[in-house]
Amino acid sequence: MDEVTVRDSQLKPCKDDERVCVTDLRDCGPRLSSSVQKTLNISCYYQKSADGRTSMTCGWPQESSSHTESDASLIFTSGYKTVSCQGIFNPAAVLKVTARIKHLTAGGEIWSEPHTVDLYYAVKPIQPVLTALGSTEDSLVVSWRSSREGRCRLRYRINNTRIWTQAPDYIAAQADLLTCTIKDLLPFTTYRAAVACRGRSGVWSDWSADISGRTLDRVPSRPLEVCYRVEEKGSGGSSLLHLLWKAPDPREAGGRVLGYQVSHEPNGLIQNVTELTTVLAVEEVNCTVTVTAFNTAGYGPAAHLRINTQRQNSGNLWISSSYPGKKALLVQWNTFLTASSAPPVSHFAVRWRSEKSLSTSRWSRVDSFTTSTVIEDVEPDESYLITVSPVYNHQFGSPQSLSASLQQGALMEAVSLKVVGVTKTTVTIVWAWQKKSGPIRVNRYRVLLRKDSDRQALLLWPDQWRHSFFNLTPNTEYSLLLLADNVSMSIVPVTTYFDVVSVVATATTLLLLSVIVLIISILSRTECTNRNILDIKDFQVTDILGEKSLIVVDPDFPRSSEDNLQEDTSLLPTLQLDTQLVTFTQSELG
Incomplete structure (x- = not known):
């Protein structure tokens, strides 16, 4: 849109025509033969400023095909003889306006068809003052x-x-x-x-x-959602009371929040804080705590808590990244165990904040039956401290925290896998956690114990560093693998111990066979006339279970190669098995 504004002080009369007023006296002359006359869609308005000065502004659509530099001026023609061009702009005037457009680079000029303007209906109001x-x-x-x-x-x-x-x-x-x-x-x-x-x-x-x-402040209209956790300091009897609440949405809470007032009874402690958490050192944990949000308009409704000292156990936490496919962090945790007398988990509070700016944080609430959540809208070049806390009504359990980034996921890695204990059916291992040293991104760490088709797998959590594998086969070589996703970071061989019971049983069997062979050898050297002196009871042997059993001798059993042994009974040694099993002596053999 081309637009030209002419103030009344700029107008000059044309000597050849007293009805015409111009800003450039060259516009008073005759048109050039080379000029072109066009019908332009001109619109004009009249305006009077606060100091009494008047002006006219006219505009027309700019030709899209025209890229040359131009200069435009306006020619005003009255229906009557003009006494003074400075007074031509007034609401009672009716003027014909002609635009003269001069092309500075290409040469030539355009004259518009005269456009009639009734100033009474073209008045532009003065700019208001608000x-x-x-x-x-x-x-x-x-x-x-x-x-x-x-x-x-x-x-x-x-x-x-x-x-x-x-x-x-x-x-x-x-x-x-x-x-x-x-x-x-x-x-x-x-x-x-x-x-x-x-x-x-x-x-x-x-x-x-x-x-x-x-606008003014509005008193917060909703009470805060406050949770707590009791931490025992030691044998002195004092405890630390951790309080935590979520920043209310101004639209939901009815107004902004400047700070929070925390009061503790029965000791009458009152403190104002601006953070979303505070820690109180208390001697008596059976108490009442009140937390209230406030601003310049006053204090909102208070949240009252009666402290329950039931301790809760914590769970495990891991974080993985789907970057660059998605700018999000997947937070996973396992079940947070509770004491049988404790209330069930009502929900989980997930908190994350940039490690460069720990004073600002964001929260989300996750249902109790869920063990994961996705945190979106995180920056690729930032690392975040993420905390998951189970909430039992108003009491929250021990939080689990872990640092993570989009580039690397969890900023922890498992290293130094080794065996610290072995029995015939168990293997105990330990590992260490350290700050991630490289740019790798691992969704999960695992330890795999394997022997052919026999396999046991263990997911690793950052707060665990020891584990025992049970129900293994004695005297068997296994392989322990530390896996980052499906990539092996280290392999440790381990062999379970011998089964002592099976070794003793084998030795006992061999000894019993030796005794039987020795008895048969003795019997084969005894004359037939004396065979009736042997009592069958003498060949009953007390087994491990304490029962009497016969040693059966086959008559056709081949004789021992030791036929030349002397029959002197002094050559019969005293045979002793394990003292808990059975003992044979010369007297028992007759």
């Missing part, structure tokens, strides 16, 4: 001056934003001083506002200069 009168929790009151005819429109936006909101209704200009209330605003928020007006002509004024105003 003033802020006051505010409430959710509204601003503004005022400005305007003519008694026409109407005005109002717009507003939150400070430091670019999106304007147009007030839904036009304001009728029924008085010199107009007042309007902008409603449904946020509490304690700075807004900017502007106004524009038009008269009968339908031409809108310029928007007024922006004014700023701030």
